[in-house]
Amino acid sequence: MPYRAWFQCINPQCGATYSLNSIVYHCTQCHSLLEVQHDLEALSRRSAAAWMKRFEDRYKGNEWPYASGVWGKKEWILPQIDNANVVSLYEGGTNLFWAERFGKLIGLNDLWIKLCGNTHSGSFKDLGMTVLVSQVKQMISEGVPIKAVACASTGDTSAALATYCAAAGIQSVVLLPRGKISIAQLVQPIANGALVLYLDTDFDGCMKLVQEITKDPTLYLGNSMNSLRVEGQKTVGIEIVQQFDWEAPDVIIIPGGNLGNVSALGKGLLMLKDLGLIAKLPRIVVAQAERANPLYRSYQRNFEVFEPIQAQKTLASAIQIGNPVSFEKAVRTLKQFKGIVEQASEEELADAAAMGDRTGMFNCPHTGVALAVLLKLLKAGKIDKAERVVVISTAHGLKFVEMKVKYHQKELEFPCQYANQPIELPARLDAVKEALQTALQSRKDLL
Ligand SMILES: *Cc1c(COP(=O)(O)O)cnc(C)c1O
Numbered sequence: 200m201p202y203r204a205w206f207q208c209i210n211p212q213c214g215a216t217y218s219l220n221s222i223v224y225h226c227t228q229c230h231s232l233l234e235v236q237h238d239l240e241a242l243s244r245r246s247a248a249a250w251m252k253r254f255e256d257r258y259k260g261n262e263w264p265y266a267s268g269v270w271g272k273k274e275w276i277l278p279q280i281d282n283a284n285v286v287s288l289y290e291g292g293t294n295l296f297w298a299e300r301f302g303k304l305i306g307l308n309d310l311w312i313k314l315c316g317n318t319h320s321g322s323f324k325d326l327g328m329t330v331l332v333s334q335v336k337q338m339i340s341e342g343v344p345i346k347a348v349a350c351a352s353t354g355d356t357s358a359a360l361a362t363y364c365a366a367a368g369i370q371s372v373v374l375l376p377r378g379k380i381s382i383a384q385l386v387q388p389i390a391n392g393a394l395v396l397y398l399d400t401d402f403d404g405c406m407k408l409v410q411e412i413t414k415d416p417t418l419y420l421g422n423s424m425n426s427l428r429v430e431g432q433k434t435v436g437i438e439i440v441q442q443f444d445w446e447a448p449d450v451i452i453i454p455g456g457n458l459g460n461v462s463a464l465g466k467g468l469l470m471l472k473d474l475g476l477i478a479k480l481p482r483i484v485v486a487q488a489e490r491a492n493p494l495y496r497s498y499q500r501n502f503e504v505f506e507p508i509q510a511q512k513t514l515a516s517a518i519q520i521g522n523p524v525s526f527e528k529a530v531r532t533l534k535q536f537k538g539i540v541e542q543a544s545e546e547e548l549a550d551a552a553a554m555g556d557r558t559g560m561f562n563c564p565h566t567g568v569a570l571a572v573l574l575k576l577l578k579a580g581k582i583d584k585a586e587r588v589v590v591i592s593t594a595h596g597l598k599f600v601e602m603k604v605k606y607h608q609k610e611l612e613f614p615c616q617y618a619n620q621p622i623e624l625p626a627r628l629d630a631v632k633e634a635l636q637t638a639l640q641s642r643k644d645l646l
């Protein structure tokens with residue numbers, strides 16, 4: 200295999216490199232984050248057209264492991280790993296659909312939703328975890344003494360880590376903030392046999408602790424501070440472009456918490472441009488919940504300052520993060536992609552999610568944040584009606600039913616204008632007929 204990849208310090212003044220099987224999460228010289236670098240020179244010896252053809256040939260086929268949306272791009276992800284060590288659950292290849300009715304309602308004709316939650320563990324975190332757990336399996340096969348993989352999580356990272364580790368026969372350890380994740384998210388790692396540590400703190404508190412315990416090299420760190428995760432997640436941007444027959448959209452909106460995913464999105468798109476598969480880059484918008492908005496605050500001050508905050512409780516629980524680990528990478532991405540950061544209140548995110556559901560979606564609250572931000576930027580004229588816009592939907596709505604139930608029962612702190620309540624009736628034909636008549640009359644318009 201002529202292709203190579205390694206860890207490299209993101210600080211341009213440093214640029215220290217490390218092999219992918221060394222246990223290192225920060226640069227040992229200057230303490231900056233690391234990223235996986237590829238031998239672009241070697242990759243560019245193959246033409247853009249030849250890469251497109253290879254990726255098309257593999258996409259959603261039956262050849263293991265290349266049918267996976269991630270491993271179909273193996274040469275761009277982890278070229279040196281043995282296929283025997285790949286731990287894949289057929290991740291990626293998720294639906295990108297035209298949101299025709301929602302788009303019409305808001306006056307946007309070319310709106311698309313990338314449904315990253317329609318996957319094995321129900322969120323985009325599968326894209327990164329297949330890569331990280333595969334590399335761990337490779338290291339174990341080379342004799343590196345790793346006993347377990349550990350992560351802190353707002354609920355989706357832990358679900359993905361637990362399921363990929365279970366598939367690989369590797370122990371997982373997950374640190375979760377008590378009462379701040381959904382029941383579905385809590386039961387996922389429990390069912391997959393993870394060691395579940397349920398702690399009286401928030402995500403940022405769990406993150407601090409996991410960094411301490413993974414100083415022991417036999418406990419490998421599974422958070423996105425580990426840039427192997429970013430390598431897998433970067434396929435989301437590549438896949439969107441592929442699904443538009445190798446054309447980049449104008450704008451991509453992505454909800455952000457720890458900010459690994461926006462960095463990953465940018466990394467994949469830049470690789471497409473560097474290797475000549477696309478000519479122009481889209482703009483990237485990061486959508487944050489108003490109650491957990493450290494990036495938004497920094498954006499308002501031109502990224503000149505960054506202050507971690509104490510994130511407040513938000514319905515968008517997977518992005519309730521006050522001290523995002525990948526802040527620097529995200530700022531770099533936003534500067535390269537004419538980035539915008541916008542925020543959404545609890546009411547705005549819940550209404551946008553529900554409005555989307557009324558047009559056939561089934562949104563998680565984080566997707567609600569992204570949709571609410573889209574509405575705001577359209578109104579402000581920062582996104583044009585003629586543009587092709589993609590909203591990245593990060594998780595499956597079924598993971599967040601508690602929030603949806605509260606919304607439709609009007610148990611939240613605002614009116615819940617799209618609430619739809621079941622009508623309780625005796626099981627008699629006359630009662631049913633009467634209910635039908637009144638209800639259908641009062642619901643002439645669909646929203
Ligand atoms: C993890 C997660 C996010 C945020 O991704 P970051 O990389 O932490 O910015 C958004 N939505 C959902 C559903 C998630 O699980």
Ligand SMILES: [Zn+2]
Binds near residue numbers: 210213226
């Ligand atoms: Zn460095």
